[in-house]
Amino acid sequence: MLERRIKVNVERQNFELQEGIYTQSYEVPVMDGMMVLDALNYIRDEIDSTLAFRWSCRMGICGSCGMTVDEQPRLTCQDNLNEYSDEISVAPLNNFPVIRDLVVDIDDFMQKKLPSVSPWLIRKEEAPLDEGEYLQSPAEMAKYADNSACINCMLCYSACPVYDMEPNFVGPAAMALAQRYNLDSRDQGSGARYSVLSGPDALWDCTFVGECSVACPKGVNPAEAIQRAKVEAAQRWAKSIIMPWSQK
Amino acid sequence: MTPEGQTRRLISKRPKPRSWWLLNKRYTIYMLRELTAIPLLGFVLLCLYQLIKLSAGQSSYESLLSAMSSPAWILINAFILVASILHSVTWILLMPKGLPEFIVGIRVPPAPVLFGGFATWIAVSGIIVTICIRL
Amino acid sequence: MHKLEPMWWGLFSVGGTIAAFLLPAMILVVGILGPMGIASEATSFVRIDSALDGLISKIGFVVVFSTITMHCMHRIGALVPDLKIPVSKKLASAIGHLGALIMTAAVLVLLLDS
Ligand code: SF4
Ligand code: FES
Numbered sequence: 001m002l003e004r005r006i007k008v009n010v011e012r013q014n015f016e017l018q019e020g021i022y023t024q025s026y027e028v029p030v031m032d033g034m035m036v037l038d039a040l041n042y043i044r045d046e047i048d049s050t051l052a053f054r055w056s057c058r059m060g061i062c063g064s065c066g067m068t069v070d071e072q073p074r075l076t077c078q079d080n081l082n083e084y085s086d087e088i089s090v091a092p093l094n095n096f097p098v099i100r101d102l103v104v105d106i107d108d109f110m111q112k113k114l115p116s117v118s119p120w121l122i123r124k125e126e127a128p129l130d131e132g133e134y135l136q137s138p139a140e141m142a143k144y145a146d147n148s149a150c151i152n153c154m155l156c157y158s159a160c161p162v163y164d165m166e167p168n169f170v171g172p173a174a175m176a177l178a179q180r181y182n183l184d185s186r187d188q189g190s191g192a193r194y195s196v197l198s199g200p201d202a203l204w205d206c207t208f209v210g211e212c213s214v215a216c217p218k219g220v221n222p223a224e225a226i227q228r229a230k231v232e233a234a235q236r237w238a239k240s241i242i243m244p245w246s247q248k
Numbered sequence: 249m250t251p252e253g254q255t256r257r258l259i260s261k262r263p264k265p266r267s268w269w270l271l272n273k274r275y276t277i278y279m280l281r282e283l284t285a286i287p288l289l290g291f292v293l294l295c296l297y298q299l300i301k302l303s304a305g306q307s308s309y310e311s312l313l314s315a316m317s318s319p320a321w322i323l324i325n326a327f328i329l330v331a332s333i334l335h336s337v338t339w340i341l342l343m344p345k346g347l348p349e350f351i352v353g354i355r356v357p358p359a360p361v362l363f364g365g366f367a368t369w370i371a372v373s374g375i376i377v378t379i380c381i382r383l
Numbered sequence: 384m385h386k387l388e389p390m391w392w393g394l395f396s397v398g399g400t401i402a403a404f405l406l407p408a409m410i411l412v413v414g415i416l417g418p419m420g421i422a423s424e425a426t427s428f429v430r431i432d433s434a435l436d437g438l439i440s441k442i443g444f445v446v447v448f449s450t451i452t453m454h455c456m457h458r459i460g461a462l463v464p465d466l467k468i469p470v471s472k473k474l475a476s477a478i479g480h481l482g483a484l485i486m487t488a489a490v491l492v493l494l495l496d497s
Pocket of ligand 1: 219
């Protein structure tokens, strides 16, 4: 079998080697079934040990290997080189500050945005243990199942022009996760979440570009989740105007 | 080089051009969709102007009408028409996301919503245009 | 001000929906068929004047006009950051909403007058 060689153009930032953003090209032999991440690992192991990038599980579940491949946000461990030509570009995710090379800073999401929507089940009062589990029917689970597949890979933020222009924008994954809990029959905390969602830099800043849902590698549909949350938030608002006493 | 032990974080995002919406075709369609608001506003202003002329009396309204039959005006209105059709198509395509839940409270598959949306649009348009021609 | 966001969005959505279903036909009649003489009766002074006489049709006109205007202005406000125009996003959207309200007020005055 003829060996296929591809050229990988990596967009780098490493001030110890060179100031500013620069591109470095590497030749990588590829075998059938190799992913973009495998090519990067080859580069680091065989050619240039200074290249920095993040990965862990190589099976699309840890969410740490997101990068911009040929100008599209991709999960590189799931991104088959067979689908690309013999020259590809790899760059860090868009819209995030770069720490080094292909590694971006997602602290803001992890430490502020994600916790801000309380992504856990909230109960007004926990049922006593001897009452057993909270039961849920398959139909009730289906309401939020899609939104629960998120692996926090940040591809949706990278695809989102609103986030590019407003770094404080709560953003697609966090709002989809808020909906994941809002729609859970066991949850009772949607009131608190809606006050965040309906507040500044959240639902009402979304202009429904829809690119988050295209970018998501896990079948989450943040654009639709946000749209549904807007409808619900607007209804809650109208209700609070028409029937102020209904506020709990 | 920074002194030993000290890390320097690069804080530059990848630069993004002002014409980011040309980067892929979905962004471009999005931008065209949003830009339809400008020609539509043009039509709204035209209506307002017509209303002003209308309340100023028959002759002033009719002078506007005859001005509007010039090729330039027709061309402008044809452009606005194209923009408004683009608005209708993109709006109806987005309807399955959110609207049905508002009405019936449950998730509905997109196909019937899309079909209903386009069918209603075409029917309503047909009725309006036919009535106006037949008057 | 943030309290009003759901209202702006609601009006934007209603206006967008009305515009989607009615505007192409209306533009075709008012802007093209009327002036070209194919539907000249529909845009004639007498027709329009008498059509806008009744209270119901006045209300209908105001609802359609104001929501579509709000739709356009809301979107144009959102275009400002999208086009990376260096004006604050909040200011742009406030101006947009205010503009739509002023236009609606103008229509109200004109209709009450006639
Ligand atoms: S919603 Fe999808 S794209 Fe966004 S962080 Fe979660 S898994 Fe990644
Ligand atoms: S390495 Fe874990 S998702 Fe790619």
